[in-house]
Amino acid sequence: MVLPSFEFLLSSAAAGAALALLSMGVTLTYMTTRVSNFAHATMAITGAVTTLILLDRIFAGFRDSPLYYGLFIVAPIVAALVVGALAVIMYLVAIRPLIRKGTSLIGLMIATLAFDIILNNLLTVVLQLTPAQTVGRLLEANVKGYLVAIYVPLVGYIYPHRLLLPLIALLVAVGLHLFLTRTPFGISMRASIENPQLAKIIGIDIERIYVVSWFLSGATAGMAGSLLAFEMPGISPAAAYLYIVSIFAGSIVGGINSIYGALAGGFLVGSMEAIVPVMLSDLYQLLTGSYVDILRYQRMFSFLLLILVLLVAPEGLAGIKWRGIRRG
Amino acid sequence: MLKVESLNVGYGKFHIVFDVSFEVKERSIFTIVGPNGGGKTTLLNGIMGIATVFSGRVLLKGQDITHLPPHQKARLGIGYMAQTDNIFPGLTVIENLLMAAYGLPESVARDRMETVFTYYPVLKRRTGQKARSLSGGERQMLAISMTLMRDPDVIMLDEPTSGLAPILAKDLLKKIAAMRDELKKTVLLVEQNVKAALEISDDAMLLVSGRSEFVGKAQALLSDEALGRKYLGVK
Numbered sequence: 001m002v003l004p005s006f007e008f009l010l011s012s013a014a015a016g017a018a019l020a021l022l023s024m025g026v027t028l029t030y031m032t033t034r035v036s037n038f039a040h041a042t043m044a045i046t047g048a049v050t051t052l053i054l055l056d057r058i059f060a061g062f063r064d065s066p067l068y069y070g071l072f073i074v075a076p077i078v079a080a081l082v083v084g085a086l087a088v089i090m091y092l093v094a095i096r097p098l099i100r101k102g103t104s105l106i107g108l109m110i111a112t113l114a115f116d117i118i119l120n121n122l123l124t125v126v127l128q129l130t131p132a133q134t135v136g137r138l139l140e141a142n143v144k145g146y147l148v149a150i151y152v153p154l155v156g157y158i159y160p161h162r163l164l165l166p167l168i169a170l171l172v173a174v175g176l177h178l179f180l181t182r183t184p185f186g187i188s189m190r191a192s193i194e195n196p197q198l199a200k201i202i203g204i205d206i207e208r209i210y211v212v213s214w215f216l217s218g219a220t221a222g223m224a225g226s227l228l229a230f231e232m233p234g235i236s237p238a239a240a241y242l243y244i245v246s247i248f249a250g251s252i253v254g255g256i257n258s259i260y261g262a263l264a265g266g267f268l269v270g271s272m273e274a275i276v277p278v279m280l281s282d283l284y285q286l287l288t289g290s291y292v293d294i295l296r297y298q299r300m301f302s303f304l305l306l307i308l309v310l311l312v313a314p315e316g317l318a319g320i321k322w323r324g325i326r327r328g
Numbered sequence: 329m330l331k332v333e334s335l336n337v338g339y340g341k342f343h344i345v346f347d348v349s350f351e352v353k354e355r356s357i358f359t360i361v362g363p364n365g366g367g368k369t370t371l372l373n374g375i376m377g378i379a380t381v382f383s384g385r386v387l388l389k390g391q392d393i394t395h396l397p398p399h400q401k402a403r404l405g406i407g408y409m410a411q412t413d414n415i416f417p418g419l420t421v422i423e424n425l426l427m428a429a430y431g432l433p434e435s436v437a438r439d440r441m442e443t444v445f446t447y448y449p450v451l452k453r454r455t456g457q458k459a460r461s462l463s464g465g466e467r468q469m470l471a472i473s474m475t476l477m478r479d480p481d482v483i484m485l486d487e488p489t490s491g492l493a494p495i496l497a498k499d500l501l502k503k504i505a506a507m508r509d510e511l512k513k514t515v516l517l518v519e520q521n522v523k524a525a526l527e528i529s530d531d532a533m534l535l536v537s538g539r540s541e542f543v544g545k546a547q548a549l550l551s552d553e554a555l556g557r558k559y560l561g562v563k
Contacts, residue, residue, distance in 0.1 A: 102340075184430060187419065191427045194416045201376055201410065202428045202474060203402035 006155055007162075012274035014162040014231065017169035019270025020263045021224040022243070023250030024172070025217035027262035029087075030251070031193045032213040035095055036109045039116035041244035042123070043087060043218055047079035047225025048235050049123055054078060072160045072227075076168065079226035080219040087218025088211055090115055096210070116240070123237040161230040168227070172220060173263050180259070189213065242299070246273060249302045253309045254317050261318030268317075272305060273298040329354040329514045330375075330406075330482045335384035337367070337374030343382065344370040345538045352482065352531070357508050357515040359525045359546060362535035368518045369411060371535065372484050375516075376408045377401055388482065403431065407480030411487045411518075414471035417460035421451055421470060424459050428474035437477070444473040447503065465496050472503075476511075483507060484516045497521060501528055526550040 026040050051071075059071040090112075098111055149157035179186040192199040192206045199206050229235060246269055254265020277294040285291045313320045330352040337345040345367040352358040360368050373379035375386050377398040386394045393401055402408070416424050425444070429437035445452040448469040454462060459470060468488065475483055485504065489497035501521070505528040507513040519525035526532055529546035542549055 184426065184434075187423050188427055188430055191416050191419060191423075194418050195413055197378055198410065198413060198416065199427070200398040201378065201402060201408045202430065203399050203478060204427065204430050205397075205399045207397075 007158060008278070010158060010162045010166075011231070012271045014165040014227070015274040016267040016269075016271030017165040018224040018228045018231075019246055019250050019273075020169045020266035021172060021220045022247045023254060023262040023266030023269070024176075024259055025220045026247055026251045027254070027256060027259055028213050029217045031257060031259070032189070033091070033095065033099065033210050034105060034108075035099075035112060036105075036248075037217070038109065038112045038244060039090065039119055040217070040221055041240035041242075041247055042116050042119045042237065043083050043221040044225030044228065044243065045235070045237050045240045046086060046119065046123060047076075047083045047222035048229035049126065049237075050079040050082050050222070051075040051226040051229045052235055069160065072164055075229075076164070076223045076226040079222035081222070083222025083225070084215040084219035086119075087214045087221070090218075091211060091214040095214075096207075116244075120237045120240060127237075159230065161227045165224070165227045168223060169263070169267070172223075173260075176259065185209075185212070245299060246270065246302055249299075249306045252316060253302075253306055255315050255319050258316070258318030261316055264317055269302040269305060273302050276301045329389060330516065331385075331387040332375065333385045333387070335371070335374060335386065336382040337370050337379050337384075338382060339370070339379055343538075344379075345374060345535075347384070348533075348535070348538075348540050349384075350531075350533050350540070350543050352514055352516050354514055355508055355512050356530040357504065357517055357528060357546075358531045358533070359517045359519055359529040360533045360535055361519065361522045361525065361549070362541075365537075366535045367538035368535055369486055370538075372408065372486050372516070372518060375484065376406065402478060402480075405478075405481035406484065407475040407478055407482070408484045409471050409475040409486060409488060411490060415459045415462075415467055415474065418458065420456055420458055421462070422455040424470055424474055425451075425477055428477035432478070440477050440479060444476050447476075448473055464491055465493070468492060468496075468500070472500075480513070482514045482516060484518075486518045487520055488517075489519065489521050498524065501525065504528065523550070 022040060022044055026037055029035055029037050054075050055071060059068055059074075062068045062070075094111055094115055095108060098108055103111070149159050151157055180190055181187070188199065188204045189209050189212070192204060192209045196206050199209075247266070250266030250269040251262050252265070253269055254261030254263065256262075277296075277298045281292060281294045284294070309316060332351070333349050335345060335348045336343065337348075348371060350358065360371065362368055370379050374381050377396060381394055384394070385392055388401075388404060388406065391404075393404060393406075396404070416427065419427065422441075425441050426437055429440055432440075450466060451469060451473060454466065459467065462470060468491075472485070472488065475485070488504070489500050492500060501524050504515060504517065508515055517525060517529065526546045526549060531544065532542070532546040532549045533540055534542035534549060542552070
């Protein structure tokens with residue numbers, strides 16, 4: 001590949017968009033409740049598993065019908081609701097009681113790790129309880145076998161989810177901006193992030209804001225996981241342990257205290273993990289004639305980016321004074 | 329209007345205010361004075377529910393509100409202006425004011441905003457500006473305006489003249505007196521500017537090391553030379 005194809009760029013944008021949504025979710029719960037949620041990637045995998053169950057149990061029967069494409073609309077919505085509800089349960093059952101008991105930030109972080117391990121094991125159990133034939137398809141078969149590509153004139157065949165992911169990420173970014181700047185609830189969320197004590201004494205119920213922020217964080221994770229299911233070479237709960245490092249890298253590159261920064265950081269890290277290794281593999285092949293699959297080491301690049309960004313801008317992309325740079 | 333009975337307050341395990349009782353009468357100004365570190369702010373925080381109340385009661389119009397969360401106390405009629413961090417710098421002036429009326433119908437909030445603009449017209453010219461760009465005096469005006477947005481029965485002000493130029497401080501104390509006389513509000517004031525504050529007050533308390541050393545008429549405290557010399561630097 002000397003020049004990247006449209007399909008390759010689209011799949012890289014899809015990977016970037018998924019990570020943008022995931023990093024934004026981690027940042028949102030960190031900014032509101034100061035909790036670094038290590039269960040976030042497993043929540044996304046829950047969205048992926050929800051999608052696969054919907055696919056296998058309901059939509060597979062419509063393979064040759066236009067209804068089959070409904071999967072790409074129904075699955076992200078169902079996954080968002082399921083994982084959003086799961087995130088709220090996690091907050092109400094585990095995180096809030098610990099915050100009220102005065103648990104330290106490290107203690108809260110470990111609690112999310114504990115929740116992550118429990119959820120990850122539960123997902124494995126759910127998959128094991130499914131009939132063996134289904135488990136085989138879910139765990140081992142390449143999910144892309146289920147996919148149907150759509151022909152787009154002048155472009156060729158593309159998979160719908162690859163268009164949907166950047167589109168959803170863009171809609172979430174615009175929607176979130178309008179929500180935070182134009183609605184009283186959104187403004188109260190910004191106020192609660194800025195100064196929770198003042199928010200309380202002027203009459204804002206910040207507990208309600210925390211619950212909504214955990215729901216939004218879970219819902220976007222479920223949505224991203226649902227569409228990522230089509231990119232994964234077979235779904236396994238263990239995949240969460242690879243994703244979580246990229247999610248946090250995106251969040252930190254963007255700036256851990258900025259929702260917009262997290263969207264940008266996540267997109268940058270996700271698309272770079274998809275593009276750079278492939279380009280390097282191709283370049284190596286061009287120069288030496290032999291092929292090395294650098295994609296296996298893709299996360300190395302996101303952490304190189306992380307270190308570079310932190311060296312230049314310790315507060316991440318959001319901490320850079322862009323206007324000052326433009327004016328020189 | 330506001331009654332505090334044998335209140336013990338602190339943070340975590342630290343006991344700071346001991347067994348304090350007083351009553352703030354309707355349409356009056358009750359001022360708490362005392363040396364620094366005496367527990368004045370902690371007492372207000374305890375009343376509002378952001379410090380730990382170990383024992384005792386807080387009654388608002390006869391209703392026990394001691395253990396209600398702060399946002400409910402605000403909605404029941406207590407407006408509290410903290411000494412520091414009393415505005416949202418990252419929000420615009422209009423967003424700050426709207427947040428201070430959060431939960432009220434928008435038409436009511438807009439009406440209240442027009443009312444506070446009559447007190448502080450300068451804020452009307454700054455509505456779209458981020459609060460962080462306001463001057464110190466304007467920030468204080470915004471903080472007081474936010475306290476008024478819910479049209480509270482009781483207004484608690486923690487050192488509102490702190491950091492203001494003497495002329496602005498004097499003007500602010502006049503406005504606090506007007507809150508009682510014109511707006512018919514009940515004010516609980518903590519103030520370092522002892523003499524000027526006691527002059528506009530009806531009742532007062534002297535709080536020293538978390539304990540009440542005097543509760544009574546403000547004029548009586550002002551004319552008590554022994555207490556004035558010992559604790560307040562007033563001759």
